[in-house]
Amino acid sequence: MATESGTRKRKRALGPEALPSDGELAEMDAADIASLRSDIDRRLSAMEARVEDGMGSLEKRVSESLRQTRGGDSEAVREEITRALEDFEKRALKDLRESRSRGDKQRAGLMERVVEVAGGLSELASPDAWKATWSRFSLRGKSETVDDYGMDPIIAQRFKPIFDFLYYDYWRVEVRGIKNVPTDGSGLLVSNHSGALPWDGSMIKIAVMNEQPRAREVRFLVEDFAYHFPFLGSLMMRIGGVRADPINAIRLLRHGELVCVFPEGVKGLGKLYKQRYRLQRFGRGGFVRICLDTKAPMIPVSIVGAEEIHPMIARGSWVADALGVPYLPITPTFPWLGLLGLIPLPSKWTITFAEPIDFSKYSESERKNRILVNKLSQQVRGQIQGMILEQLKERRSVWFG
Amino acid sequence: MAKKKKNGAEASGTGPSIVLTGAASFIGSNLLKSFEEDKSIKHVVAVDVFKPPFPLKKTKFYKLDLTQPTTDADLAQILKDEQCDTFVHLALLTNPSRSSSYAHELEAVGTMYVISACEEARVRKLVLGSSTLVYGATPRNPNYLTEDMPLNGARARFIRDKVAAEKEFSDFAKRNPQTVVSILRPGMVLGPTVRNFWTKYFSRPVVPTMLGYDPLIQCVHETDVLDAYAKVIREDHPGAWNIVGKGVMPLSTSLGLHGKVSLPLPGPLLRAAFKAGWIAGVAEMPDSMLDYLRFLWVADGEKAEKKMGFVPKYTTRETLQSFMGMQRLRAIHLAE
Numbered sequence: 001m002a003t004e005s006g007t008r009k010r011k012r013a014l015g016p017e018a019l020p021s022d023g024e025l026a027e028m029d030a031a032d033i034a035s036l037r038s039d040i041d042r043r044l045s046a047m048e049a050r051v052e053d054g055m056g057s058l059e060k061r062v063s064e065s066l067r068q069t070r071g072g073d074s075e076a077v078r079e080e081i082t083r084a085l086e087d088f089e090k091r092a093l094k095d096l097r098e099s100r101s102r103g104d105k106q107r108a109g110l111m112e113r114v115v116e117v118a119g120g121l122s123e124l125a126s127p128d129a130w131k132a133t134w135s136r137f138s139l140r141g142k143s144e145t146v147d148d149y150g151m152d153p154i155i156a157q158r159f160k161p162i163f164d165f166l167y168y169d170y171w172r173v174e175v176r177g178i179k180n181v182p183t184d185g186s187g188l189l190v191s192n193h194s195g196a197l198p199w200d201g202s203m204i205k206i207a208v209m210n211e212q213p214r215a216r217e218v219r220f221l222v223e224d225f226a227y228h229f230p231f232l233g234s235l236m237m238r239i240g241g242v243r244a245d246p247i248n249a250i251r252l253l254r255h256g257e258l259v260c261v262f263p264e265g266v267k268g269l270g271k272l273y274k275q276r277y278r279l280q281r282f283g284r285g286g287f288v289r290i291c292l293d294t295k296a297p298m299i300p301v302s303i304v305g306a307e308e309i310h311p312m313i314a315r316g317s318w319v320a321d322a323l324g325v326p327y328l329p330i331t332p333t334f335p336w337l338g339l340l341g342l343i344p345l346p347s348k349w350t351i352t353f354a355e356p357i358d359f360s361k362y363s364e365s366e367r368k369n370r371i372l373v374n375k376l377s378q379q380v381r382g383q384i385q386g387m388i389l390e391q392l393k394e395r396r397s398v399w400f401g
Numbered sequence: 402m403a404k405k406k407k408n409g410a411e412a413s414g415t416g417p418s419i420v421l422t423g424a425a426s427f428i429g430s431n432l433l434k435s436f437e438e439d440k441s442i443k444h445v446v447a448v449d450v451f452k453p454p455f456p457l458k459k460t461k462f463y464k465l466d467l468t469q470p471t472t473d474a475d476l477a478q479i480l481k482d483e484q485c486d487t488f489v490h491l492a493l494l495t496n497p498s499r500s501s502s503y504a505h506e507l508e509a510v511g512t513m514y515v516i517s518a519c520e521e522a523r524v525r526k527l528v529l530g531s532s533t534l535v536y537g538a539t540p541r542n543p544n545y546l547t548e549d550m551p552l553n554g555a556r557a558r559f560i561r562d563k564v565a566a567e568k569e570f571s572d573f574a575k576r577n578p579q580t581v582v583s584i585l586r587p588g589m590v591l592g593p594t595v596r597n598f599w600t601k602y603f604s605r606p607v608v609p610t611m612l613g614y615d616p617l618i619q620c621v622h623e624t625d626v627l628d629a630y631a632k633v634i635r636e637d638h639p640g641a642w643n644i645v646g647k648g649v650m651p652l653s654t655s656l657g658l659h660g661k662v663s664l665p666l667p668g669p670l671l672r673a674a675f676k677a678g679w680i681a682g683v684a685e686m687p688d689s690m691l692d693y694l695r696f697l698w699v700a701d702g703e704k705a706e707k708k709m710g711f712v713p714k715y716t717t718r719e720t721l722q723s724f725m726g727m728q729r730l731r732a733i734h735l736a737e
Contacts, residue, residue, distance in 0.1 A: 132660050134662050135656070135658075135661060150544075224541075231613045233614070234614060243697075247543035
């Protein structure tokens with residue numbers, strides 16, 4: 001027994017790997033254990049001294065190189081710091097490897113932390129790490145791919161709850177004739193426009209998404225003014241807006257999409273309160289030409305309720321000219337209450353989709369017939385005006401429907 | 402003349418015999434390399450002010466400066482001597498030039514000389530290497546520019562001369578309906594080896610962008626562009642063609658995806674910075690080109706796909722990845 005422990009002791013002296021296991025430890029006598037403890041203590045204190053030494057030299061090198069570079073190139077300092085940190089790390093790792101013994105668990109943990117901190121420090125010293133962090137940050141809450149017109153599904157999804165709140169709780173939108181919206185293939189939704197801010201387009205989009213069984217995406221066209229407005233424009237693009245251009249509408253319809261247009265345009269948005277529910281001129285009939293071109297069905301849409309959300313008393317035109325916007329809405333609340341005045345009023349909305357008008361019966365030559373185009377445009381305008389008047393007759397209250 | 406006959410006897414193919422201007426450019430030299438290897442092409446003549454930096458076996462090289470006033474006669478003589486049937490005009494600037502008078506002489510006037518020479522020599526086919534930059538980046542652009550859109554790029558000096566060159570070609574096509582005139586308009590060309598002002602812009606450690614604007618960008622891979630050129634040279638496809646990759650990507654996303662830091666600056670400040678940078682020689686483009694970072698100028702590649710049968714192999718995203726991947730290898734000195 002004694003001889004055995006003696007050989008073990010000799011083995012132990014060879015290196016840290018030769019330390020005894022738990023079972024062997026139990027068998028050892030007190031003298032053996034005491035010598036083992038003193039051995040471990042000696043090695044630990046040596047290691048501690050080396051780490052302290054390393055820390056000291058690291059500190060010295062960093063402060064020295066910092067002193068040198070007041071006015072020198074920062075590249076060299078960065079290199080110097082990184083080299084110093086690397087040296088330190090190497091030494092620390094060496095020590096760590098030597099200290100992988102049973103009695104050293106705590107100290108090993110400490111060493112690991114030191115190495116970790118050293119690694120973190122060297123990362124802080126490198127601009128690449130900062131750049132990577134920053135570019136990760138810039139992609140937060142964004143999809144890595146957008147569709148052909150710049151719609152980002154993640155951003156669109158993020159805004160959905162806001163629109164859902166407006167749709168279900170604020171304006172309590174009632175939808176009629178949703179079955180008239182084609183479940184597949186293209187279709188041009190033509191609607192009356194109002195409300196100073198383009199809320200009606202987004203509500204038509206949400207209505208089709210929420211009520212139609214196939215939850216189709218409606219691409220709404222955005223006026224140039226909003227599409228090229230800083231920040232607002234790119235946001236509109238990300239949530240599915242497309243610049244109002246007949247070429248865009250035609251391309252979308254050719255690809256079988258649902259497109260929503262407001263032929264009244266800015267004239268419709270800038271309607272005064274006293275002009276509410278009186279349709280303005282339907283542009284130059286471009287929307288009819290789009291349908292004649294693509295043979296897409298046209299679905300007349302009437303929105304009742306939207307024309308009361310921003311009761312516009314006057315249009316501030318000279319201020320608008322100064323600001324570079326088409327008009328400045330003056331309502332009982334705006335601009336008097338500042339941005340708060342832009343909160344729309346909670347009227348009750350009804351969106352009615354009428355039966356699709358078939359455009360496939362017209363020939364190519366009739367597209368160029370401007371009299372026909374204007375006639376069709378007037379027809380659609382009359383139909384939407386009729387739908388609005390019918391709805392208004394039915395309605396008892398602006399707020400409760 | 403004798404050499405041409407020898408070459409003609411050697412080559413087995415029935416492909417076109419080609420004159421190439423701008424032979425030392427990226428597209429020009431890569432096309433030359435492929436023609437050198439292609440047995441079906443019997444005869445190639447390269448014209449440029451610089452000799453392409455690789456050995457030419459089949460190709461006959463003429464050193465000719467298109468800005469010289471006697472170029473048209475010289476070029477007509479070459480065309481007469483060499484009896485080539487296809488003329489590929491690639492001698493347009495890839496990058497905005499600080500010397501706008503030289504750019505004008507080379508692009509607008511040089512192309513006029515080329516057209517005069519081709520009219521004189523009655524070549525069968527003419528190909529022009531243009532760019533989608535000619536459409537211009539304007540607030541009135543539709544999301545997808547088709548080939549029949551007006552060329553509104555003339556606001557920037559660098560593009561005005563390209564528009565003039567395009568006009569020379571389209572006027573020539575109207576005058577000579579029997580000649581096949583193809584105009585290729587590649588989009589933003591990126592890739593592992595190409596170098597132009599866009600690659601320079603995207604290689605910046607911090608990329609300046611316009612605050613409040615995040616336009617969609619569209620790229621095309623260099624190999625796809627070369628494929629398209631090879632296609633119009635071998636087959637007859639008269640007309641203008643957009644050569645673009647599929648898909649678009651917001652500028653900010655394309656920078657973020659590749660670990661670039663963007664620096665959004667307010668419009669006037671960005672303009673001033675680029676103006677100063679252009680004068681100082683550190684900006685890759687003059688401030689008149691900044692609309693290309695503000696508005697859409699995405700082209701529609703549908704016509705080329707349906708009528709020419711050109712299908713790009715790389716999407717916009719893949720092109721950017723291929724370009725940025727090489728950039729990273731360059732950053733750690735693993736690639737030239």
